[in-house]
Amino acid sequence: MNKFELIKKEIWSIIPKSPIESDLMHSKLVLKRVLKLHPSASEELQIAAVGHDIDRAISKITEKNLDYYSKIKEFKKEHAIRSAKYICEILKKYEYPKEKINKIKYLVENHECGGNHEANILMSADSLAYFEYNIPLYSKNYGEQAAIEKCKFMYERLSEDAKKLVKKIEYEDKTIANIVKMAIE
Ligand SMILES: [Fe+2]
Numbered sequence: 001m002n003k004f005e006l007i008k009k010e011i012w013s014i015i016p017k018s019p020i021e022s023d024l025m026h027s028k029l030v031l032k033r034v035l036k037l038h039p040s041a042s043e044e045l046q047i048a049a050v051g052h053d054i055d056r057a058i059s060k061i062t063e064k065n066l067d068y069y070s071k072i073k074e075f076k077k078e079h080a081i082r083s084a085k086y087i088c089e090i091l092k093k094y095e096y097p098k099e100k101i102n103k104i105k106y107l108v109e110n111h112e113c114g115g116n117h118e119a120n121i122l123m124s125a126d127s128l129a130y131f132e133y134n135i136p137l138y139s140k141n142y143g144e145q146a147a148i149e150k151c152k153f154m155y156e157r158l159s160e161d162a163k164k165l166v167k168k169i170e171y172e173d174k175t176i177a178n179i180v181k182m183a184i185e
Contacts, residue, residue, distance in 0.1 A: 003094050004043050010090055011051045018057040019064075022137045027053065029133055033125035037162075038118075044100050045118045047087070048107035049125060055083035063142060069149050076112040084108035114157065124162040127154040131166045135176050144179055151183030 001009070015024045027050050034041050034049040041049075056062055059082055066075050084105045091101045110119040111126055130138075131154065139147035155166065166184065171177035 003096065004047070007047060007090065007094055007096070008050050011047075011054060011087075014054060015057045018053070019060055019062050020056055020137070020141075022134055023053055023056060026129055026134060027051070029129040030122075030125045033128045034121060037125055037128075038121050041121070042103075042118070044103045045107060045122065047091070048104050048111065048118075048122055051087040051090070051104075052080070052083055052108050052111040052122065052126065054086050055079050058082075058086050063146075063150075069146065072149075072153060073113075080109050080112050083111075112157075120159065123157055124159050127158050128162055128165060130154050131169055131180065135171075135179060136173065139176070139179060144175070147179045148182045151180055155184045 012024065012027065015027050018024075020026075030052065031046060031049045034045060038045070056079075061079065061082075063072075063075070066072065087108055088101055088105050091104065106115070107119050107122055110116075111122045114120045114123040131151070135147055135151065138150055142150075155163065158166065163184075166180075169180075171180060
């Protein structure tokens with residue numbers, strides 16, 4: 001197994017410790033969506049996709065710890081910085097090249113807000129994966145109103161192309177379909 005595969009394997013062995021039970025599937029789906037949006041994605045972008053939410057598996061901090069939804073952006077920034085720190089520790093252990101570690105650090109730190117072209121791809125992939133998979137559990141954990149707010153946040157940061165992809169998703173569950181409708185129309 002090469003270093004890249006070993007690193008992915010280690011990250012995927014840690015993520016199931018997250019209090020959010022869908023996090024492992026989310027990580028795998030974000031990697032898939034990154035490769036769909038950018039088939040020649042660099043190894044660094046792929047590692048950032050796999051590990052961008054590792055924070056939750058280590059700090060155990062989730063949006064249940066968020067007192068006011070208006071603080072979501074600051075809360076997400078802190079989450080991204082913690083994830084980047086944990087990912088860097090893993091990469092250093094594998095003696096991954098310093099320049100590449102810095103690139104991954106930047107991508108993970110900016111996965112919630114975007115930045116350069118690759119950070120924007122990661123942010124869109126993260127949002128797409130959320131719309132495809134995470135809404136039912138999010139709604140169950142935090143309630144329908146919070147799920148609508150979360151969908152609004154996720155939708156606003158999508159590229160126009162990714163927004164079109166979200167509009168094409170067909171939800172079998174009427175409650176989930178309604179949450180998305182309320183958020184994006
Ligand atoms: Fe994510």
